[in-house]
Amino acid sequence: MQVTETLNEGLKRGYAITVTAAELDDKVNEKLTEAQPEVEMKGFRKGKVPMPLLKKQFGQRLIGEAMQESIDGAMSEHFKESGDRPAMQPDVKMTNEDWKEGDDVEVEMSYEALPEIPEIDLKSITLEKMVVKADDTAVEEALSNLAETAQDFKARKKGTKAKDGDQVVLDFVGKVDGEAFEGGSAEDYPLVLGSNSFIPGFEEQLVGVKVEEEKDVTVSFPDDYQAEHLAGKEAVFSCTIKEVKEPVAAEINDEMAKKFGAEDLAALKTQIGERLEAEYAGAARAVMKRALLDALDNIVSFDLPPSLVEAEAKQIAHQLWHEENPDVEGHDHPEIETTDEHTKLAERRVRLGLLLAELGQKAEVEVSDAEMTQAIMNQARQYPGQERQFFEFVQQNQQMQQQLRAPLFEDKVVDYVFELASITDKEVSKDDLQEAVEAMENE
Structure with a gap:
């Protein structure tokens, strides 16, 4: 040979x-x-x-x-x-x-051929980590937001008409062809108007009702309704309005805290503070990661495989085009031309991708099976009721596995570099951190 x-x-x-x-x-x-x-x-x-x-x-x-x-x-x-x-x-x-x-x-x-990646003294890299403490103001603001989600209802003045978002307490009897049907009646039922918890068209007809008013609501069951004997049928519900209540934020006290699984209000405040600081830490890490990638991009230079840059530039152009044309879901569209801006961004991504891959290989960074399983499960939650099918699909699809493994590997390599780099903590306000995140996202 x-x-x-x-x-x-x-x-x-x-x-x-x-x-x-x-x-x-x-x-x-x-x-x-x-x-x-x-x-x-x-x-x-x-x-x-x-x-x-x-x-x-x-x-x-x-x-x-x-x-x-x-x-x-x-x-x-x-x-x-x-x-x-x-x-x-x-x-x-x-x-x-x-x-x-x-x-x-x-x-x-x-x-x-993949290029030779030059050695880097990772210890020479200096970074700043933004640290934000969860102060009382932030905790109280979060508490108020929780109170809004845990809203209560209080009775409106008698004679006041029900508005969208109000809770109406009513008795009703539903009939099809003049005959009451099973499951079509209830007493003292609390219905929030606008919650879409009843048959389409039902709640809208109760907007404007008052206490002690009697009203017939006529609706049609959907053609695909789960009870086949009612599917597509017209029904008349005879309703008696017993209460009309307006939404009010829940009172911030121990009772509200227990609704969120805390022993009391003090414990809930502690939980909120910890959650806020975890969110701040996640945002600060993202900002520091961007600073690290910028630093690496500035200090490293090597030839890039043209085919990788071209493929990445096409991918970027395609993604940006779909973001600008959200109505086009498929790929039946004209060929998308790449620009110098796409190519420049592609060069950065390819350079950093090759560099991080090299650093990870030398440091023997690996994504464990448990980490992959967790990533797949997290992704599967986006498909309620089809989690098992999604899990099996990923197991049989090497390309999908790689798409999930790549960001896990990158983050582990970034953490490895963080351990070697010189990092200085800098206490800042929540607003300062927010500005840094927005600046990063707008680049």
């Missing part, structure tokens, strides 16, 4: 690979010899079929396998000896398309 270099420009590589007819024949014979003990053929005992007969019967079929294995072996040996790592799958094609049995096999292989 002969491997000859045909191209070596920057990161681009090209090689001509020749597998001789004799080597190919030897490979076929090797496969036949390996299979011979198990072959059965009429007129011969198992394992006793003569080699010439085997070659006549199966040789033609094995030539393709022998070709592929020989070429794969040559490529593997080349990468082992050269130390090259291809940026993307090498392009391999047969050049003597008029090949016939007995001819040498001539193949052309081309690829872009």
